[in-house]
Amino acid sequence: MSAFLPLLDSSGVELLDALNRLGPIIIRPDQSALLPTPHHPIFLLDQHPRVSSAEIIDWLDAGAEKVIIPLSLASSVTNVVPAERLILLLDVGSVSAVSDRIRNGVSGVVLKTATVDTDLISSISTFFSETPIYLLCDSSTPASVQEIRAVTRVGATLIIPSSDLTLQPTSKTQLNVADAVLAIVTSDRPDNLFPTVVSDQTGKTMGLVYSSVESVRESIITGVGFYHSRKHGLWRKGETSGAIQDVISIRLDCDSDCLEYRVVQHGVGFCHLNRPSCFGPINGLTALEHTLKSRLDSAPAGSYTKRLFDEPELLRSKIMEEADELCRATEPEDVAFEAADLIYFALTKCVAAGVSIADIENSLDKKAKKISRRPGNAKPQWSKLSSAPSKDEVSFGNGPIRMRTFDLSSVTPNQRAELLRRPVLKSEEMINKVKPIVNQVRNNGDKALLELTAKFDKAQLTSTVVFPPFPPETMQIHTDVRKAIDIAYANIRKFHEAQMDRTTLVVETMPGVVCSRFARPIARVGLYVPGGTAILPSTALMLGVPAQVAGCKEIVLATPPQADGSISPEVMYVARLVGATAILKAGGAQAIAALAYGTETVPKVDKIFGPGNQWVTAAKMLVQNDTDALVSIDMPAGPSEVLVIADSTANPAFVAADLLSQAEHGVDSQVVLVAVDLTAEHLASIEKELDQQANALDRVDIVRESIAKSIIVKVSSIQEAIAFSNDYAPEHLILQIENARDKIELIQNAGSVFVGPYTPESCGDYASGTNHTLPTNGYARQFSGVNTQAYQKHITSQEITASGLEGLGPTVATLADCEGLQAHANAVRIRLNVSN
CATH class of the missing domain: 1.10.287.1080 (MazG-like)
Known part of the structure; x- marks a missing residue:
């Protein structure tokens, strides 16, 4: 039971943290970023009359507890969204317009009134039978303890704007949160203390204590377990023993005469006998x-x-x-x-x-709580159609390393669709995980970056950014590596300079009307270079060279530091080559947040480029949708992937090597071989090569896991193979087929194509000149890989002469009149009148 429900109309961090411990907060959808996490808000749609039922379901799936909908939406939403997740928003005068269908399709009613009228609430409660009633008063005076009690006595709950609440003592303008919580709590004890059950996060009872108004207030404000000792008064749990408690939630029981605290217990335990529970051993x-x-x-x-x-x-x-x-x-x-x-x-x-x-x-x-559900089918490697590896092969590293094989001629349409699927990327879940990290950097800047780098990268730093000129000792690399980087840099630069849009497009669309389009570099770009299991100077080249060619004024390179706080010398060398204006020593979601919002030392950027793990991808997706960040990203990203099309001319060793070069990226890498009318002997030769080459690799454990999830698809023709590839839309497509160059015109969807037996994907990854930052997870259907024009924006202009306006103006004025935009039409007519 709740004494009241808060409505967010202000965003003080401490107040929101306190309210978060008391239960759901009513918010409008555009306010969700303000809430502390984790949280399950109630969405109020009083300002969103055109929201669809699909959008409401998306909000509920994303974690909203309920949604409050106006009567105008009710007929289209009820019976589509479960009643227990909907609350109806009503004006007093609209009660009679509620049909039985709508009344049965919601689990509560928010009544908007000018004042607290208990007789009105009682009569409406009768109309809505046992449906909970919530009262939202449009009053200039703040709520009081007396009003909370009056509304509760008639079986309703008062909604209080957060601006009317405070953590300070109650005043004429604001009500203390603890006073509001305890307004309906009763005590049958002469000392007016409230029995309080203390439980752990899972609801396991740890003990029974007593609370007072003062101790509840302290717990709400601080988030630390405070109680009332009958001998010593106000008592902060664990003050002497160190067994303190973080309060997660404070709830009232159904009779409002007992409290429950859910806590995270630190130290030896709750009990004075150094046990987790006062009621004996846990089990x-x-x-x-x-x-x-x-x-x-x-x-x-x-x-x-x-x-x-x-x-x-x-x-x-x-x-x-x-x-x-x-x-x-x-x-x-x-x-x-x-x-x-x-x-x-x-x-x-x-x-x-x-x-x-x-x-x-x-x-x-x-x-x-999710409303929309996936079919729940098994992934291909576990479904009945798959020839899954044995337990010994997968679990214990014994037996050959092999892929699973499917014949496209014998699979159903549904099974074919499963073969095209990647592992489900839980974007929504990952965004919820990275949001606290992003908010921490956004709110606390460099301090948060230093703390998160120590936590995630195990590096103790004193500063987050390195500016040029970079110290020579940080760029000391082997001569052979330096030469290789220099060659790769030259090739990549040559290819990306050719992509530069330097000309102005000029078109006279009609006499006297000239339209133009010209390119300008994006001023400030952020380049994310992953650390993880490999050092990646190649990614620094692929992201930095086009930025340099395009003429971006600020190039901020972000990469995780090594344990000693340094950046790999290879990456440092590339940073100098491409003209980086700053190097951010941070990885993960915290680096993306710093690039998006800027900190005291990290320059804010306008666009973020670069691959990364799920945390990085989720953070990029989060910040690009935040209008406060005003930042865009290159593309969504997923695990690395390759699809090889091989026919009878393919060298088995080459095919196996290409598959493994992608499989070693990580256990979630996606590897597909499309075998075009290959004999059993030819296919066996490829599998034998795959196993032998894999077992010779240092990263064989990674390969063993990624290959076990990868597939061979047997097809009967090149046309069938390319059709499957176009549906799959791979990041890397390798053509080890006869007359490979002639088949390029059939390719519709791919990040980059590698043509012929002597074009391994490795060359594109490092030094041929093309870019290796490519769309994955099927996004090659609608995204290009990183290129020079990705670092440019295009601006249009138009110039119209007086005679040109005479010809064009009437058309514009007619269209403006059609749309009811009188000022638009007038801007034309006033000029035509002058010229005439």
Whole structure:
């Protein structure tokens, strides 16, 4: 039960943090970026009368608790969106217009009134039966404790604008949040204390304490567990022991005579006996989580749990082994036994990654609230149609490294569509994860960058940016590497200079009317060069050279620092070559945020280029949709991918090498071989080469995993192969086929094409001259790879003579009159009158 619901109309950070601990906040959709995270707001659509039911479902899927809709939307939304997720917004005079269908299609009513009228609320409550009523008063005076109690007594809830609330003592203009929360709380104790149940994040009871008005106020304001000791008064939990609590939520029970605090407990535990709970030992999953967390910190060397934490491949193998055992189990006791084993290993992975049971439960809750659902079909590697590798091959690194094979002539249309799918990229989920990081950098600038770099990159820095001239000692590289970079730079520059748009397009569309278009460089660009599992001076070249050629005035290169705080000398050398005006020593979402918003030392940019992991991609998508950032991005990105079309002329060793050169990028790389009428012997030769070459690589563990998820598609003709490739729209397309050059005209969708047996993808990645920053995940259907014109913008102009206006003006005035834009027409007619 809630004493009130807050409506966001101001955005003080401390107040919002406090309100976030008390339950949902009502917001308008364009305010969602202001909220603390995680949060599940209630969207108010009083200013969005034309929103579609699809948009409402998207908001609810993204985490909104409910949506408040005006009566004008109700007929099109109810029975499409579940009633429990909708609240109806009504003026007093509109109550009689509500049909039974609409009344049954919502789970609450927000009543807009001028004053608190309890008789009116009672009569409307009768009309809406047991539907909750919320009161939104359009009053110039702030809400009071007395009004909260009066509205609650008639079974309704008062909505209070956040501007009427404060963390300071209640005044004539604002109501203290704690006073509002406790307005309806009653106590049957002579000391007026409130029984308070303290639970952990998952709802496990830790103990019973007592709260006072003062302690509740302190907990709301600080987010720290404060209670009231019957002996010593105000009591900050853990002040002496260090076992403090972060308060996640404060709730009232159904009778408003008891509180529940959900907390994150630090230190030895809640109980004075150094246990998590005052009610005895914990058990089940919570006990296992506590044990694994303690073992993560202090497991003895050589212990099995220590091995699991230190050997990711062993842990991965055990998870897959136990999942297989669970799938095979049939008897109830066997299912329980194998499920327990799987949960143990899965929770070990979670603890190693810093994921708690509460995080898992939050994810489950979010999924349960989703309205739109995917079909839920198995991915190709796990579906019945796949010839999946055996458990031994995938889990334990034994057996040959091989792809899965499909014959396009024997698959159904649905199965063909599955072959074209990439792994689902959970963009919405990732954006929610990066939003706190982006907001932290946006609000705290360099301080946040330094903290996040220490946290994620394990590098302790004193400054975030390096400006030229760059110290020579930071660019000391081997002579052979320097020569290779210089050659690559020259080739890439030559090709990208040829792409430069230097001419002005001039067209006289009719006599006296001249239209022009000319190019200008984007002034400030940010180039993201990933760190991760490899040093990538090639990416710095691919992003920096076209920026330099286009004439961008500021080139800010961002890349994660090494553990000692330095940038790899190869990347530093390239930064000098391409004329970088600053180097940001940061990676991930925090680097993207710094480029988008700027900090005290990091220059803000106008466009961000460069590949990255899911965190980087999500951050780029987030900032490009924020009008405050005023930044664009090059393209959406996903895992690297290659599609090779091979016919009987293809050299098996070449084909295998091309597939592996992409598979080694990461475990999520996508590798596809389209085999054109190949014999079983020829296909076997390719698979044999693939296995032999893979096992000779240092990154064989990565390859083993990515290849296991990759596919061979057998087709009967070149036309069928290219049709499949065009549907797949690969990042890299390699043509190892007869007369490959003649087939280029058939290619409709691809990031870059590699033609003939002696054109490996590696050359395009490094030094042939084309750019290797390319659209992935099927975006080659609508995006180009990075090129010089991506760093330019085009401006149009027009010049009209007096006689030209005489010819064009009447047309313009007629169209303006048609659209009802009188001033537009007048701007033409006033000139025509002068000239006449």
